Amino acid sequence: MEHGDPSPDRQVEVTCTVNGTARRLRVDPRTTLLDTLRERLELTGTKKGCDRGQCGACTVHVDGRRVLSCLTMVATLDGREVTTVEGLAEGDRLHPVQRAFIDHDGFQCGFCTSGQIMSAVAVLREGHAMTDAEIREAMSGNICRCGAYPNIVEAVKQARS
Numbered sequence: 371m372e373h374g375d376p377s378p379d380r381q382v383e384v385t386c387t388v389n390g391t392a393r394r395l396r397v398d399p400r401t402t403l404l405d406t407l408r409e410r411l412e413l414t415g416t417k418k419g420c421d422r423g424q425c426g427a428c429t430v431h432v433d434g435r436r437v438l439s440c441l442t443m444v445a446t447l448d449g450r451e452v453t454t455v456e457g458l459a460e461g462d463r464l465h466p467v468q469r470a471f472i473d474h475d476g477f478q479c480g481f482c483t484s485g486q487i488m489s490a491v492a493v494l495r496e497g498h499a500m501t502d503a504e505i506r507e508a509m510s511g512n513i514c515r516c517g518a519y520p521n522i523v524e525a526v527k528q529a530r531s
């Protein structure tokens with residue numbers, strides 16, 4: 371055991387659903403959802419950018435609402451439903467937002483893209499992305515260092531229609 375790890379009896383047990391599959395996890399209470407997804411569950415579509423709540427690259431859904439997984443402790447997720455970008459498509463059929471990002475080249479390097487897509491799906495569900503300005507405002511927590519913003523807005527508009 372590495373220095374600083376809690377003893378096993380200080381770990382907590384969490385049962386949650388990830389992309390439709392029930393998962394039972396024993397975790398250090400300080401473990402983030404982001405690290406659990408990437409390192410325990412091998413769901414690496416969710417990206418670690420800043421790891422401090424400032425870039426949006428780690429956006430996933432909990433009970434259908436977007437959250438920053440780098441700021442979400444797994445210990446708080448008992449009984450909750452987590453969806454990552456890997457859980458959006460239905461078999462070979464892409465989610466309309468995924469399709470729209472491809473149609474409009476809504477990415478360049480792709481590092482921010484899973485977070486952008488998860489945010490866009492939630493924004494459309496929330497129903498307050500009617501104008502370009504509203505889309506930009508609602509998506510403002512998702513930073514794109516490649517500056518793909520105009521194409522991202524077009525993608526959100528296509529998926530909305």
Ligand code: FES
Nearest residue numbers: 419420421426440
């Ligand atoms: S990695 Fe979570 S907001 Fe940047």
Ligand code: FES
Nearest residue numbers: 478480514515516
């Ligand atoms: S596509 Fe490169 S950071 Fe957004």
